[in-house]
Amino acid sequence: MEIILNNRKETFKKNQLTISELLVEKNFTFKFLVIKINGKLIKKENYKTATVKDGDNVMVLHLISGG
Amino acid sequence: MNFNQIKNKLKNKVVGIAGCGGLGSNCAVALARVGIGKLIIADFDIIEESNLNRQQYFYEQIGQKKVFALSENLKRINPFVDIVPIDIKLTAKNITKIFRNCDVIVEAFDIAEMKKMLIETIISELPDKALVTGLGIAGWGDNNSIKTRKIDNLYICGDEKNDVSESHPPLAPRVGIVANMQANTVLEILL
Numbered sequence: 093m094e095i096i097l098n099n100r101k102e103t104f105k106k107n108q109l110t111i112s113e114l115l116v117e118k119n120f121t122f123k124f125l126v127i128k129i130n131g132k133l134i135k136k137e138n139y140k141t142a143t144v145k146d147g148d149n150v151m152v153l154h155l156i157s158g159g
Numbered sequence: 160m161n162f163n164q165i166k167n168k169l170k171n172k173v174v175g176i177a178g179c180g181g182l183g184s185n186c187a188v189a190l191a192r193v194g195i196g197k198l199i200i201a202d203f204d205i206i207e208e209s210n211l212n213r214q215q216y217f218y219e220q221i222g223q224k225k226v227f228a229l230s231e232n233l234k235r236i237n238p239f240v241d242i243v244p245i246d247i248k249l250t251a252k253n254i255t256k257i258f259r260n261c262d263v264i265v266e267a268f269d270i271a272e273m274k275k276m277l278i279e280t281i282i283s284e285l286p287d288k289a290l291v292t293g294l295g296i297a298g299w300g301d302n303n304s305i306k307t308r309k310i311d312n313l314y315i316c317g318d319e320k321n322d323v324s325e326s327h328p329p330l331a332p333r334v335g336i337v338a339n340m341q342a343n344t345v346l347e348i349l350l
Contacts, residue, residue, distance in 0.1 A: 098310075099308075099310070123271070124271040124272055124274070124275045125275070126275055126278045126279055126282070128282070128310075128311075131311060133279060133282045133283050135279070151310050151311075153278070153294075153310070153313075153315070154294075154319065155271040155272075155274045155275045155278075155294065156271060156274075156294045156295045156297075156317070156319060156320070156321065156322050157269060157270050157271040157274075157322045157323050158181075158269060158293075158295065158296045158297045158321075158322060158323035158327075158329050158334075159178060159180050159181050159182040159183070159267055159268055159269035159293055159296060159329070159334065
């Protein structure tokens with residue numbers, strides 16, 4: 093499948109991935125993330141069930157401390 | 160637009176600032192100077208000596224509540240700004256009520272977990288609201304790694320690289336750059 097991840101086209105072998113699988117695949121290891129699929133907020137408790145499919149627009153924002 | 164036209168446009172605008180530390184206090188100063196109509200500033204914290212390396216407070220204000228000290232400092236800079244200090248710990252339960260009527264909200268927390276809480280709350284409860292977040296201010300130098308980007312109604316300012324740590328402390332210049340980028344982004348949205 094081909095998705096837009098953080099405004100960039102990305103291709104994956106699988107036809108769909110859960111958010112948890114996507115994070116492993118991309119090696120995103122930050123502790124605090126904000127994730128949206130097609131503009132809809134995905135809460136942490138749904139990372140194992142929410143799925144990303146071909147054509148989806150996904151935002152994974154890493155939160156960094158400091159201010 | 161000349162400065163008078165800019166001031167006329169900004170005097171009816173309301174900006175909410177979540178957190179009055181390094182990002183929030185510096186961003187508020189910039190917005191007060193250009194004449195934003197109303198600033199809603201929220202924090203529960205007290206000024207400590209260690210804050211003075213980057214936050215807009217004075218030595219003799221150590222021990223005071225940040226919201227009240229900042230309110231006083233902003234009024235000394237521009238007495239025509241309506242400052243609403245809210246002495247509260249912001250949570251997912253009270254954020255929407257406090258910032259509902261703002262034209263733009265500035266996320267100015269220091270802790271990543273709090274940033275997440277605020278961004279998620281605004282995305283789910285006030286999805287049409289412009290939110291300007293500060294992500295990545297630690298250390299010094301490396302000016303050109305600091306950027307702004309936009310996803311839907313979320314504007315991200317910072318280097319998005321390093322958490323603060325022993326070897327990457329938050330310091331006035333870089334925190335100030337990002338805080339002023341946030342203020343600059345607010346103007347871009349409002350003007």
